[in-house]
Amino acid sequence: MSVPSIRREVLVDADPQTAFEVFTARIAHWWPLAEHSVYGAGSTVAFDGGQIIERGPDGATSLWGTVTRWEPPGALAYSWHPGHAPDRASHVEITFAAVDGQTLVTVEHSGWEVYADPAAARAEYNQGWPMVLDRYREYADDFGEASGDGPDDTWVALMHRPGPAAPASGPLVEDPRFAEHVAFLTRMQEAGYLIAAGPMGDRAGEGMTILRLPGADQLATATRLATEDDASVAGGLLAVTVRWWQPMMQAEPWAGGS
Numbered sequence: 001m002s003v004p005s006i007r008r009e010v011l012v013d014a015d016p017q018t019a020f021e022v023f024t025a026r027i028a029h030w031w032p033l034a035e036h037s038v039y040g041a042g043s044t045v046a047f048d049g050g051q052i053i054e055r056g057p058d059g060a061t062s063l064w065g066t067v068t069r070w071e072p073p074g075a076l077a078y079s080w081h082p083g084h085a086p087d088r089a090s091h092v093e094i095t096f097a098a099v100d101g102q103t104l105v106t107v108e109h110s111g112w113e114v115y116a117d118p119a120a121a122r123a124e125y126n127q128g129w130p131m132v133l134d135r136y137r138e139y140a141d142d143f144g145e146a147s148g149d150g151p152d153d154t155w156v157a158l159m160h161r162p163g164p165a166a167p168a169s170g171p172l173v174e175d176p177r178f179a180e181h182v183a184f185l186t187r188m189q190e191a192g193y194l195i196a197a198g199p200m201g202d203r204a205g206e207g208m209t210i211l212r213l214p215g216a217d218q219l220a221t222a223t224r225l226a227t228e229d230d231a232s233v234a235g236g237l238l239a240v241t242v243r244w245w246q247p248m249m250q251a252e253p254w255a256g257g258s
Contacts, residue, residue, distance in 0.1 A: 003118040005110035006126050010133045012103050012140040016096040017217075019103040020073035022140045023094065025219055025244055027052075030139035032131055038062040038083045046241045049227075052078060059203070065089065072220075080109070088114045090121075107133065154218035155195075155245040158209040158226045165236030172205045172237070181232035185209065188225070210245070219244055 012019050022030070024047045034041040039056030045064070046053060052064040062082065069077035073096055079089035090111035097104045109125055112118035160181075167175055188194040188211060195210040213222055223242045232238045 003112040003122050005108050005112075006122060006129060007109075008107045008129050008133055010105050010107075010137045011099065012105060012137050014103055014140050014143065015101075016073040016098050016103045018143065019096045019105055019140055020076065021219060022143055023096075023105070023136065024072075024076065025223070025242070026139070026143070028243070030135045032135050036128055036132060038064075046243070048241050049239065054082070065092070069093070080111075090114060105133075105136075154213045154215060154222060155247055156211050156213070156219065156222040156226075157243045157245045158211065159241040159243060160207045160209065160233075160238050161203075161240075162205040163233065163236040163239040166205065166238070175237060177232055177235060177237045180235070181230060181238060184225075184230035184232065187229070193225075 012022075014022070028044045028046055031037070031045055033039075033043050033045065033054075037043055037045065038054050039060065039062065042057040044055050046055075047067070050067045050070075052067070054062045054064055056062070063086070064082040065078040065080045066086070067076070067078045068091075069075055075093070075095050077091065077093040079086065080092045081089040090109060093108045093110075095106045097106070107129060109129065112122050115121035162172060166172060172178055185194060185197050188209075193211045193213055195212050197209040198207060200206040200208060211222055211225075219242075226240050226242050227233055230238070230240070233240050
């Protein structure tokens with residue numbers, strides 16, 4: 001006997017584009033990691049290169065699922081197997097529909113037959129999805145209100161690490177392909193986007209770049225630049241996670257002198 005899918009709906013006070021962006025690019029800001037994750041509190045999660053990946057405090061990673069449908073701002077789908085191998089994946093599909101100035105977000109979770117006890121697995125997720133969607137709605141509502149204030153710029157942190165084609169040994173900066181990353185940073189500097197860039201002192205091969213793009217809705221552009229315009233990322237030498245950043249305080253520019 002087949003186990004029916006779970007269908008949950010939540011109405012968020014934001015347009016579909018913002019609702020989609022919050023669910024994907026800002027998932028680490030609202031997902032209840034302490035309660036629903038592999039590594040627990042202190043971990044983070046992101047949509048990264050067509051996958052959903054959790055990173056623990058010690059740098060360990062867990063693949064939660066793989067994106068199977070990406071149609072912003074209307075639809076999103078992915079396989080789902082946090083803590084399990086991909087052959088034990090269920091399926092999640094999410095739609096975002098405009099309703100009277102808000103967005104109706106519908107989640108459908110199916111594919112319970114991969115579990116040893118499909119009914120028990122469905123019952124567990126039926127208890128978990130309400131908490132997840134409540135956290136999402138609260139964050140999306142707050143973010144929608146903040147966006148309405150009209151921020152001038154989009155800030156992002158690009159978190160770089162060794163990619164799938166990185167050398168097995170030796171510093172990344174000595175690989176000839178690293179020049180492509182330097183060329184990307186130079187282009188960002190010439191465009192006026194680059195704020196700072198450099199390696200992480202406590203993690204070999206990892207680095208961070210801060211970009212500031214004019215306009216409040218430039219996250220998609222920043223993601224495209226980081227993943228496609230940077231040939232070192234597109235070629236696999238580096239991997240990157242694009243994180244939206246909201247600076248709350250800024251120091252006055254230093255004018256020099258004693």
